[in-house]
Amino acid sequence: MDREKLMAEAKKAREKAYVPYSKFPVGAALVAEGGQIYYGCNIENSAYSMTNCAERTAFFKAVSEGVKKFTALAVVGDTEGPISPCGACRQVIAEFCDGDMPVYLTNLKGDVQATTVGQLLPGAFSKEDLDYAEKQ
Ligand SMILES: O=c1ccn([C@H]2C[C@H](O)[C@@H](CO)O2)c(=O)[nH]1
Numbered sequence: 001m002d003r004e005k006l007m008a009e010a011k012k013a014r015e016k017a018y019v020p021y022s023k024f025p026v027g028a029a030l031v032a033e034g035g036q037i038y039y040g041c042n043i044e045n046s047a048y049s050m051t052n053c054a055e056r057t058a059f060f061k062a063v064s065e066g067v068k069k070f071t072a073l074a075v076v077g078d079t080e081g082p083i084s085p086c087g088a089c090r091q092v093i094a095e096f097c098d099g100d101m102p103v104y105l106t107n108l109k110g111d112v113q114a115t116t117v118g119q120l121l122p123g124a125f126s127k128e129d130l131d132y133a134e135k136q
């Protein structure tokens with residue numbers, strides 16, 4: 001899937017955002033191994049902290065359907081520069097994706113930051129950290 005198409009898919013996902021509080025819709029498009037796209041939007045709540053970001057929505061949809069291998073992610077919001085995923089989403093992305101997986105961060109003006117999962121969260125806490133503790 002080329003990156004332009006994937007970013008266009010993220011824009012489509014953004015249209016579904018439920019954002020009565022922030023009025024800041026975000027869209028994500030997550031490609032699974034095999035090519036299936038999982039769409040995510042942010043979903044807010046009157047109890048603000050219950051909000052789920054677009055990125056985590058896409059991952060949780062995929063994982064809840066048994067899909068845990070991914071090849072690319074695009075995220076879009078109406079930001080000045082390319083959107084910057086929050087810390088919680090960076091940790092969730094790191095849980096399921098290899099460090100070299102491409103991530104395309106973009107905005108409505110078409111600015112693009114092509115980055116990787118590893119660059120988004122260097123030093124992410126991981127399963128290996130837990131495995132070490134279990135062996136002691
Ligand atoms: O990468 C991001 C950044 C922010 N948001 C959402 C959370 C909240 O609904 C709104 C404002 O923070 O944007 C996302 O979904 N993804």
Ligand SMILES: [Zn+2]
Nearest residue numbers: 053085086089
């Ligand atoms: Zn987030």
